[in-house]
Structures are given as C-alpha cells and as structure tokens.
Amino acid sequence: MIPLRPAPARPAPPESGPGESKEIKEPLWRDLIGEVLRHERRAQDRTLKDVADAARISLPYLSEIERGRKEASSEVLAAAAQALGLGLGDLLSLAHGELTRRTAAYRRPATAPYRSYDGLCLAA
Template sequence: MTSLLREVIGDVLRRARVEQGRTLREVSDTARVSLGYLSEVERGRKEASSELLGAICGALEVPLSRVLTEAGDEMALEESRVALTREDAGAAHIDAATKVVIPHEVTMAVA
C-alpha cells in the first residue's frame, strides 16, 4: 500500500531536523508552531498547510522546494515498487496446490 503524501512529507521534515541535531522544541519555537502540532506533522497525522510547511522549512533553513522534491522522489520510488510487485504477483504466481491434469492420448479406430 502506498504512503500518504502527508506521511512522506513528515518523514522528510523529521530527517532534516534530526540531521541538524535539533529538537522538536527548537524547531517549533523558531517556526512559531506548537510542539504537539509539529510532532503530528512529522508523524504524518496532520496535513500541514502551505503556510505551515513554509514556516517549518524556514525554521529548518531548508527550501520548501527541496522538501517537496524529496517527498515526490520517495513517492515515485514507492509507486514503482508497488507496480513491480503487482506485476510479479499476477504474472508468475502459480499456487503450489494447483494440479494440472493432462489426458491420455486417445486413438480412434477407423472401421
């Protein structure tokens, strides 16, 4: 199952914050967003508005375009994996319990 966009964006934001060694509190204070709401955004439970994303990206000093590009790239990879899995499952799957019966050759006598 593919992830929701808000989940992927949250992952990208969390990675950026952790890579900088910053706490949720530091980023929430700088972005002027409640700590609880920022946590919900990072966990993909809240859909952040464009203004809120802009404020969080500003606090992280990461361009919004980079966050959206990384999220888009991750979504594309996941969609490709799902498509390949579906192709493999549909084309090559034969249940081991399936039995094939091949009838014996029947000869007809001509009178």
C-alpha cells in the same frame, strides 16, 4: 424445455480473501512530508522544540505533522521547512523523491506494451 432467456452470469469468486488487497497503496502525502521533516531535523541534530520555536508553531502540532497525523497548510509547511533551512520547493522535492523511491518497484510502465489491433475500422 428450452429457456428463452439465458441464466444470469454468476460473478467470479474473489481471488483473495476479504480484506486482502493485491494492490499496493501509495503512501499518504502527509506521511511522506512528516518523514522528510523528521529526517531533516534529526540530520541537523535539532529538537522538536528548537524547530517549532523557529517556525513559530506549537511543538505538539509539529510532532503530529512529523508523525503524519495532521495535514498542515502550505504556510505551516513553509515555516517548518524554513526553520530547517529548506524552501517549500525543497521539502516537496524531497517528499517526491521518497515517493518515487517507494513506488518504483510496483509502478506501471509509462507506456503500454505494443499489441496489434484486429478490430474493424469504419469510415463515415
């Protein structure tokens, strides 16, 4: 007997076990911003209380921002940056630099390598 319909293709088994991902995830923006704020504050030998008071935000909230637990509004980030003598653009630029540094090792090339196309082109 010959089947009229081909058997459905079986899915390929996963190459990695459950929970294992070969894809490297980029860091969260709030983590980068928090790390930059903490680095700048420590570089100036300032306390959380000092910066929180200057920025007019609560000390626990600033601590949570630095630890990447909270996503602060642009107003809060601008106030924290200003308290550290930075502009909002400076803060974002420093965070972007850190993101670039961390992801450079596994980033895809900007352009795909050249491959010939052996397809058929039809004109209308």
